[in-house]
Amino acid sequence: MSDLLIRRADVLQITGDKHTPSASILRDHDIVITGNRIERIVPTGIDPSQFRDVIDAAGLLAMPGLINTHAHVPMVIFRGLAEDVNIDRWFNDFMWPLESNLEPDDVYWGTLLGFAEMLESGVTTTADHYFFMDRAAHAVEKIGARALLAWAIFGSQGHDKIRETADWVRDFQGAAGGRIRTWMAPHAPYTCDDDFLRASVEAAKRLNVGIHIHAAETPQQTQSSLEKRGQTPIQVLQQTGVFEVPTILAHVLGATPSDIEIMAKVKTGVAHAPKTYMKLAMGAAPLLQFRAAGVPVGLATDGAVSNNTLDIWESLRLMPMIQKMTTGVAENLPIPEALYIATRESAQVIGMGDQLGSVEPGYLADLILVDLNGMHHQPLHSITASLVYNTRASDVRTTIVNGQVVMRDRQLLTVDKAEIAAEVRARVNRLAQRTPAKRIQVYNP
């Protein structure tokens, strides 16, 4: 017996290179999944009796599970608590005081809540960046998602914290049957001094892992770094050796043209979270320049206190819309490029471009079935336009990670949503306490 047959699906294919990608649909195909891999994709007609499980996907679109390249998933527990404020007040008056309330169990339940939201919306892999990530890993293991986890640390916590999180990286590498990978995560150049960054790089090299870090989040951060030390944040990362290991750089709205030249020469990718940039009035990212230089871009949500959801579909459409608006050229970031970024390029950003981001034989069996029959898609003149501009998280019917069906016909199979919501609600009053003096850091880049 083979493992899983998805029958009669239309299958999204993204081909070509990142600058001239092409999006097309294989109509009425069967997808054979063996273990955690996609084995074959053939025109419908396979005998279903030979499979342990069969999903009838007639009328549904099969596409790669979506990838969230930068989030702070457990922050869902604080969502709605920091509204209508710029980034400096967002950090100093809201986020960092709130996070002084954080306990390890909050991270466990917050991770379950956030990944439940994401699996329901078709995100199968997330590169997460937060605290108490041992607890996050247990939640990821339970809920059945794939994750690249990184334990955020500040220079103020001292070098012991580097050693501690390096031990965690070692201990949790390949956990949950290979669904969990772990990286190092010094928070940002403005919260980690050069020695701290260098020591983090040494740990990453020793462990053969990458570094997930915030960098040049705004043009102001770049300006401030230039004034304080004559170097941009990207130059700081270069001279402290951070680019000697693979990196995910979150946001990078403040990249200069020479920063982009540096980035193009190393193994890095930019995580792009446009809703945060709009809500916190941070500006727009130089995405067209990144991609022209060959720096891959991945879709991201960032955390739910700035986003305020973990809805990657919203990121998918805000990304091209902001580029069109700010350049005045509607031809920029056309639909096939947006879909390429959402799939293959996001996989590349997290270092898995040869295994994720495409429904094709040999790739990991992370895929979703999307229902484009709703009134808001009809008539379906263009499936690819509908994917970028019409699709709602609630259109995702079924989510498969690593060959396992984790949501089937909108029913999440791995966790009890009511239990998660109740556990999180029980923590709300304590979590909402906000004493500015108790902030865990000060934002003064």
Add this chain to the structure above:
Amino acid sequence: MSDLLIRRADVLQITGDKHTPSASILRDHDIVITGNRIERIVPTGIDPSQFRDVIDAAGLLAMPGLINTHAHVPMVIFRGLAEDVNIDRWFNDFMWPLESNLEPDDVYWGTLLGFAEMLESGVTTTADHYFFMDRAAHAVEKIGARALLAWAIFGSQGHDKIRETADWVRDFQGAAGGRIRTWMAPHAPYTCDDDFLRASVEAAKRLNVGIHIHAAETPQQTQSSLEKRGQTPIQVLQQTGVFEVPTILAHVLGATPSDIEIMAKVKTGVAHAPKTYMKLAMGAAPLLQFRAAGVPVGLATDGAVSNNTLDIWESLRLMPMIQKMTTGVAENLPIPEALYIATRESAQVIGMGDQLGSVEPGYLADLILVDLNGMHHQPLHSITASLVYNTRASDVRTTIVNGQVVMRDRQLLTVDKAEIAAEVRARVNRLAQRTPAKRIQVYNP
């Protein structure tokens, strides 16, 4: 027997004025609806046996039905057919050639499809602007929505078309038991000459109705009008008498400071459709200046060929996010103002501020029940933040228009969605024909 009792709802209340509004929640209240009006709102405890129909809204939020102040609803039949192009190509190479295929029955089925999408997403009233609006009115009557309909006309169609649509305005005023109002709709100053505008005003005055018109859609249109005739589009509307009747002005991204002074002195409102502006690279509207001058702003979707949906929730969050991003000030358009615009101010734009946009006694019974229990809202630290930044169209459970339940627990009661989708699909091949020479107009403002 009274008509309808909505039990145990939390009820959104928007109070105060437009510059310092306040949003609050009445917990556990009963809403009594008699005929087409809200009669009372009291703490839960009314005996349900005295009502012909009872809806249990425990755990749901009751709020005003949303208002779409500018759409071209039947254009849903073309959605997905004009992607990644600027406004001039959008008109000349796509939209106006496509619309040469339009037949009256297309408008009927397109109107049903678009209003089905909107009723499912909680839009109860739409100010629509399109062709063959006699057929649109029949569709609105059938589906149970409320609408302010306007039959779009071009100067090239001649003054007979003014008389013809004026007769339609007269004949359909108050149709569908009062749910339908009708206005005049010369398309725009750049497609209607001054005599045509003046004659449209005369008809509107005679019929005691307003005018729904596109105006200064982009800064380029304003610049071009200044070059060609030394007047802005808003000045053209003023000197042709258009502002002597109530108006809805669509878009107005090209308003100058002195235009805004003109607009502040007359009975007008701006319909704001931010997704179109982003997708077509048109820029951002001076919303803060409109509101500071006292010009009301209403939420809109525009048509589905630029949007590409009729999802007003998306407009609700794009509106403040764009203002924050373009001004660099995240404090701009805070959540209570966004909700005020979505409700009371949108009602004011369509001339019904004393009857729509609030759940309060005496107002028309247009309201929706929204489910904020999904994972993407949890934990619900802030209901109002969740309404603006987290709510999906699919969170709307029940929609009531004019005292009639048109969607109950996600089931649309007035139409057969499968029939509508099939009728529209049967038209797709004919509608998608695109011969630029057959365009119905030329865009050259």
